[in-house]
Amino acid sequence: GIQVEQSPPDLILQEGANSTLRCNFSDSVNNLQWFHQNPWGQLINLFYIPSGTKQNGRLSATTVATERYSLLYISSSQTTDSGVYFCAVDLGGSARQLTFGSGTQLTVLP
Amino acid sequence: GAGVSQSPSNKVTEKGKDVELRCDPISGHTALYWYRQSLGQGLEFLIYFQGNSAPDKSGLPSDRFSAERTGGSVSTLTIQRTQQEDSAVYLCASSFSQETQYFGPGTRLLVL
Numbered sequence: 001g002i003q004v005e006q007s008p009p010d011l012i013l014q015e016g017a018n019s020t021l022r023c024n025f026s027d028s029v030n031n032l033q034w035f036h037q038n039p040w041g042q043l044i045n046l047f048y049i050p051s052g053t054k055q056n057g058r059l060s061a062t063t064v065a066t067e068r069y070s071l072l073y074i075s076s077s078q079t080t081d082s083g084v085y086f087c088a089v090d091l092g093g094s095a096r097q098l099t100f101g102s103g104t105q106l107t108v109l110p
Numbered sequence: 111g112a113g114v115s116q117s118p119s120n121k122v123t124e125k126g127k128d129v130e131l132r133c134d135p136i137s138g139h140t141a142l143y144w145y146r147q148s149l150g151q152g153l154e155f156l157i158y159f160q161g162n163s164a165p166d167k168s169g170l171p172s173d174r175f176s177a178e179r180t181g182g183s184v185s186t187l188t189i190q191r192t193q194q195e196d197s198a199v200y201l202c203a204s205s206f207s208q209e210t211q212y213f214g215p216g217t218r219l220l221v222l
Contacts, residue, residue, distance in 0.1 A: 033210065041147075041199060043213040086153065096160070097143060097169065098203075098211060100153035 002027045004089055006101035013077050013108050021072040021104045023087035030092025032063050034072050037084040037103070046072070046085075077108045112136065114214035116202050122220045123192055131187045131217045135204030142185050143211060144177060148198035156200075159185065192221045 003026040013019055023032070034046040047054050047061040049070065054061055058077075063070040074081055084105050088098035115134045123129050135142050144156040155169040159179040170176070174192075179185040189196055199218050203211040 031209070035213075040215075041218075042215050043201065045210060045212060048210040088153075094166070096141065096205075097155040097158050097166065098145070098153075099155070102152050 002029070002089060002091060002099050004087060004099055004101040006085075006087060006104050008104060009102065010105045011107070013106070015077060015079060015108055015110050017077050017108075018073070018075045019077060019106070021074070021085050021106075023070045023072070023101055025068050025070075025089050027068070027091070029065070029068075029089040030096075031090045031098075032070050033088050033098065034061055034070070035086045035088065036081075037086060039083060043086070074106075077106075079108045079110050082106055082108050114202055114204050114212055116200075116214040116217050118217060119215065120218045120220075122222065124222050125194060126191055128188065128190045129192055129219065131189075131200050131219070133185045133187070133202030133204075133214060135183065135185070135202070136206075136212060139204035139206050139212075140182070141205045141207075141211075142179055143203040143205075144185070144187050145201045145203065146198040147201060147216070151198075153201075156187070189219075192219075194221050197221045 005024045035043045049061045049063045051065045058075045060073045084103040086103045088100040117132045142159045147153045157177045158166040174190045177187045199216040201216045202214045205211045
């Protein structure tokens with residue numbers, strides 16, 4: 001099956017710093033989503049981004065489908081950004097289930 | 111509008127008992143998915159319903175796991191004869207036309 005790798009596995013930042021999280025995938029995908037899992041375990045949608053670039057406030061994401069990777073940028077980080085960030089992909093067709101990476105644990109220090 | 115809801119929030123059961131977990135998807139969403147999140151396995155797919163089509167059960171770990179979706183809306187995931195390795199957070203998601211998946215808060219299952 002498809003492999004999804006995220007890096008770095010852990011990231012510690014000082015409040016106000018910027019960061020880049022990476023997601024590599026091993027095959028062509030139909031869909032790619034980025035999620036933030038908050039301390040209560042809720043998965044919050046950040047981006048639906050099979051290709052191109054999107055921005056939402058301090059967050060932006062870029063997916064280069066031909067090179068099989070996606071990047072999530074967090075600017076001016078805040079303590080509330082702490083948590084685990086997951087990327088997940090689906091293959092399309094009849095295979096719409098998401099395959100998740102192992103996540104990046106982000107800790108933003110005050 | 112209302113998001114995906116799941117019940118119960120937490121469930122503690124004894125090994126060998128059966129449990130039922132419920133998911134109410136976002137109104138109008140045609141696709142419904144079950145996943146589970148455990149420490150050793152990360153987030154993994156279990157089963158997928160799309161409209162009236164036969165469900166994709168390829169992620170179910172054993173025949174003790176089953177799920178149904180009644181009337182194209184509410185879904186129930188049943189685990190029979192629970193084992194300690196079934197302890198995990200069970201997450202439900204729904205989507206409209208197989209696009210962005212929206213997740214519920216999960217059910218935390220602990221098998222003693």
